[in-house]
Amino acid sequence: MREAYHERLDGLADDLADMCEQVAVAMEKATSSLLGRDLALAEQVISDDVKIDAARSSVEATAFALLALQTPVATDLRVVVSSIHAAGDLERMGDLALHVAKTARRRHPQPVLPEQVQPYFAEMGRLAVAMAEKASTVLRNRDAQVAAALEVEDDAMDDLHRHLFTVLMAKDWPHEVAAAVDITLLGRFYERYADHAVSVARRIVYVVTGEMPGTLPV
């Protein structure tokens, strides 16, 4: 019975790492659909989101069962509670990829993004995917150093996000307000996705070290 318990506990981290990979794929496809005006890819992200929601429910159910039946303490308890938090963050990352895909679909076959800002989103997409993949590594290896690398990428994301606004707010912005609205929301989706990836990694560092590194991004 205790052996099955430890298997389920380790299984939680694996399930969360799988979720990281799911949301990485979702954001990769969503970004490609946005930049390449690829409706089929956008549709895939939209229809696959239920799988991410189901994965979150499954992690929560496992965590709940462990709490109810096995009364974990100390580090084990931290693992279970952190898993509940991480599953919530990951579901939200899936939702944010979904929002990107829905924006691409809404404007199809028109491009959402003027050429001028496409490189920003290519880079924000690349960073977002890399961060979700790193979060997966943090979960599988409980590696606090990879978690630190994730913080650096989050700073790069914030930097891109800020710069994007400078471009939008420039006096000579030649595009319609509708494009500015889309770009504003899209920028926010990528930035929030990155924040949640950091939050997942920080929870794991907390499990490993017993201390939360800094406060969560707002």
Place this chain on the structure above:
Amino acid sequence: MREAYHERLDGLADDLADMCEQVAVAMEKATSSLLGRDLALAEQVISDDVKIDAARSSVEATAFALLALQTPVATDLRVVVSSIHAAGDLERMGDLALHVAKTARRRHPQPVLPEQVQPYFAEMGRLAVAMAEKASTVLRNRDAQVAAALEVEDDAMDDLHRHLFTVLMAKDWPHEVAAAVDITLLGRFYERYADHAVSVARRIVYVVTGEMPGTLPV
């Protein structure tokens, strides 16, 4: 010992209800600072946010202690896990009020909002505060009917939010792109605040009834 346990368990709901009232006050002041160009009010919201963060940490610490020391089961376990979720939602609501206040401060003494959209934000602010107050009632009375009323208000919020975009996207929008960017983000902050209020209420309904009403808003 068991009596102290039940006191702490009941105390969790009270602490969360207090948090609802804190974030209601934060959003009320943030909206007033936005509409009335009141820098002092904006500063209050900004400096009070640490109290909301502290309240969240305190709820989490209590929940963790209950899990570690008292091994709650069945409904009690649902209360504890739901409290952890609700505290996270409420901290986020505080962050969103903070973002509104920071936007008001950033543009001060200029108005953030053109006159044309001020009524939207007055109404979104009113709804947001009413929803946080209702969430407090749901927590104190475990009242599923009040939770249902909250869903109706969330629909009204979504409606306002959608309509705001129609105004922004209209061909005859006379203002600068910078204003459109601010309005887009502000609209999103209110809409997400409302989503989190619904999520808090749904968690409590889950505690009372054992079933989650619908899926969480994305």
